[in-house]
Amino acid sequence: MSNHTSSASSLKLDWAFAGCGAAWGILQTYIIHSFGFEWYIATIDGLVSTILLSAACWLINNNLRYYQPGKGSYINLVIWCLFLAAASMAGSRWLLPLIYSDSSYLNFLSQSLIIRFFTNFLAIGWMAMISMVWFSQIDQKENEKRKSEAEGLARDAELYNLRQQLQPHFLFNSLNSINALIGFKPDEARRMIHQLSDFLRGTLKKDDQQKVTLMEELQHLQLYLDIEKVRFGHRLNTEISCDTACGEAMLPSLLLQPIVENAIKFGLYDTTENVTVSIRGEVEDGYLVLMIQNPYDPQTSRPRQGTGFGLSGVQRRLYLLFARNDLVETHASDNIFTTIIKVPQL
Amino acid sequence: MKRVLIIDDEPLARMVLLEYLQGMPGFEVIQECGDGFEGIKAINQHKPDLVFLDVQMPKINGFEMLELLEQQPAVIFATAFDEYAIKAFEAHAVDYLLKPFSKERFEKAIEKYLAQSATQNKKQTAELLETAALSPAQHERIVVKTGTKVKIIPVHDVLYLEADDDYVSIHTAEGAFLKNKTMSFFEQMLDARHFVRVHRSYIVSISEITRLDPYEKDAHIAILKSGAKIPVSKSGYARLKQVLGI
Numbered sequence: 001m002s003n004h005t006s007s008a009s010s011l012k013l014d015w016a017f018a019g020c021g022a023a024w025g026i027l028q029t030y031i032i033h034s035f036g037f038e039w040y041i042a043t044i045d046g047l048v049s050t051i052l053l054s055a056a057c058w059l060i061n062n063n064l065r066y067y068q069p070g071k072g073s074y075i076n077l078v079i080w081c082l083f084l085a086a087a088s089m090a091g092s093r094w095l096l097p098l099i100y101s102d103s104s105y106l107n108f109l110s111q112s113l114i115i116r117f118f119t120n121f122l123a124i125g126w127m128a129m130i131s132m133v134w135f136s137q138i139d140q141k142e143n144e145k146r147k148s149e150a151e152g153l154a155r156d157a158e159l160y161n162l163r164q165q166l167q168p169h170f171l172f173n174s175l176n177s178i179n180a181l182i183g184f185k186p187d188e189a190r191r192m193i194h195q196l197s198d199f200l201r202g203t204l205k206k207d208d209q210q211k212v213t214l215m216e217e218l219q220h221l222q223l224y225l226d227i228e229k230v231r232f233g234h235r236l237n238t239e240i241s242c243d244t245a246c247g248e249a250m251l252p253s254l255l256l257q258p259i260v261e262n263a264i265k266f267g268l269y270d271t272t273e274n275v276t277v278s279i280r281g282e283v284e285d286g287y288l289v290l291m292i293q294n295p296y297d298p299q300t301s302r303p304r305q306g307t308g309f310g311l312s313g314v315q316r317r318l319y320l321l322f323a324r325n326d327l328v329e330t331h332a333s334d335n336i337f338t339t340i341i342k343v344p345q346l
Numbered sequence: 347m348k349r350v351l352i353i354d355d356e357p358l359a360r361m362v363l364l365e366y367l368q369g370m371p372g373f374e375v376i377q378e379c380g381d382g383f384e385g386i387k388a389i390n391q392h393k394p395d396l397v398f399l400d401v402q403m404p405k406i407n408g409f410e411m412l413e414l415l416e417q418q419p420a421v422i423f424a425t426a427f428d429e430y431a432i433k434a435f436e437a438h439a440v441d442y443l444l445k446p447f448s449k450e451r452f453e454k455a456i457e458k459y460l461a462q463s464a465t466q467n468k469k470q471t472a473e474l475l476e477t478a479a480l481s482p483a484q485h486e487r488i489v490v491k492t493g494t495k496v497k498i499i500p501v502h503d504v505l506y507l508e509a510d511d512d513y514v515s516i517h518t519a520e521g522a523f524l525k526n527k528t529m530s531f532f533e534q535m536l537d538a539r540h541f542v543r544v545h546r547s548y549i550v551s552i553s554e555i556t557r558l559d560p561y562e563k564d565a566h567i568a569i570l571k572s573g574a575k576i577p578v579s580k581s582g583y584a585r586l587k588q589v590l591g592i
Contacts, residue, residue: 169402169426172446176356176358176359183361183362269402271404272404
């Protein structure tokens with residue numbers, strides 16, 4: 001698309017170039033006529049000089065299209081302009097006598113060579129300057145485009161990494177539980193292997209940009225919760241409430257996972273009692289509002305609770321997707337830690 | 347008969363150890379515990395020959411539990427994943443099992459335990475604690491024992507530390523608690539940006555200091571928010587100036 005616009009604007013430049021050339025030729029013809037020469041010879045002179053000048057301009061423009069002079073080589077550019085001005089002047093000096101050989105005209109021609117040289121130099125220099133600005137601007141635009149593309153890629157990679165922070169602790173402990181179950185409850189061991197595989201597969205195949213319904217997200221989460229319940233037995237209870245309307249609400253895939261992981265981790269490690277982790281979903285003013293609660297002990301809770309990887313990762317992800325920093329909130333009161341996430345429904 | 351204690355918060359993890367141990371002649375499991383508090387009680391009560399200990403547990407972790415014991419038992423650690431713990435184990439040649447572990451690996455750990463003398467085993471555990479306590483995970487709180495109760499002090503609640511014979515007295519808004527460690531241990535463990543050893547016998551939380559008054563030649567006195575007056579030695583004053591950037 002931008003390629004298309006740049007070729008369109010380059011066409012516009014070509015027309016402007018042709019227009020300037022025509023105006024230049026007409027002006028020169030008029031000036032030479034005003035020195036007392038016939039319209040015929042004035043037109044020939046204007047035409048020949050303008051064509052030569054245009055050729056020089058085209059050359060310098062084409063050169064600059066592929067080669068932008070660095071700061072040190074501006075002098076080369078000036079030398080080029082001088083050379084081209086001299087060449088176009090010499091061309092006129094050589095071609096015009098072949099077409100018209102009136103002695104007063106030839107006399108006028110040789111006297112006007114110096115002024116022709118300088119006007120040519122000015123015109124070519126002007127052209128060089130315009131080309132330089134024009135092409136460096138195009139370069140800059142392309143750079144900017146590339147930069148924003150690179151940023152987009154980096155963002156994708158970052159999202160990928162955030163998701164890949166699979167908790168090795170969880171994985172190894174689950175395998176250890178399976179190891180225990182194989183001995184005396186092989187059926188349960190088998191079921192846990194299936195749950196673990198389904199959970200891992202779900203984690204790997206989801207696309208970060210992809211949005212899923214809350215219902216799908218909760219189904220995936222349920223696999224995780226079932227595994228944790230096998231590990232921690234009666235100590236872990238979960239309450240999930242979500243009506244049909246909010247089940248249909250969309251959220252980025254695997255957004256809830258790290259929050260619930262955090263809630264379970266701090267719930268289970270902050271107390272030796274039984275722990276209830278609750279997840280509540282509501283749709284409110286165009287937002288899907290998710291509230292996750294877990295018990296905690298304000299006396300002993302580690303300070304990292306509020307800033308753990310889970311939460312900051314979720315915050316970062318929401319920022320990348322919605323460019324907003326106010327979508328995650330946490331509260332702690334009465335031994336209950338609450339995390340609230342708002343997902344804009346577009 | 348060797349008397350064994352298993353401490354792990356996951357019932358299934360205890361089950362694996364129990365199952366493996368049943369095939370071992372000469373070992374008897376006397377109790378299973380689901381957290382560190384139960385563990386302390388059981389160790390003090392039964393004085394087991396060997397303890398299988400999980401690192402990550404509710405409230406207090408395996409290392410913190412050991413710190414609260416007067417006498418270190420012989421320990422084989424069982425953990426799933428903990429970089430720092432594993433470094434500490436390796437440094438002190440205490441055996442550890444990475445979950446899930448095989449029966450063969452388990453038997454090797456038992457052999458290693460049997461090959462060493464009881465005093466050697468206990469000494470290794472004690473040395474391990476010194477290293478483990480320096481890992482980042484342990485920087486955020488200090489676990490102390492007051493009578494029969496365990497108190498967990500978040501590091502940011504600490505006002506200052508004072509040397510007290512073989513103990514260090516940890517002063518908080520709620521009062522002072524004793525811990526059987528050295529000043530240089532705490533100097534290493536605590537974040538040097540927030541705690542400064544201002545005197546041979548004192549480490550102060552710099553956010554608590556409200557005023558520094560000159561006192562005698564070269565010495566100063568730090569006045570804390572709580573009103574406590576802490577002597578600051580010449581070298582302590584230099585350290586303090588460095589941290590405060592004055």
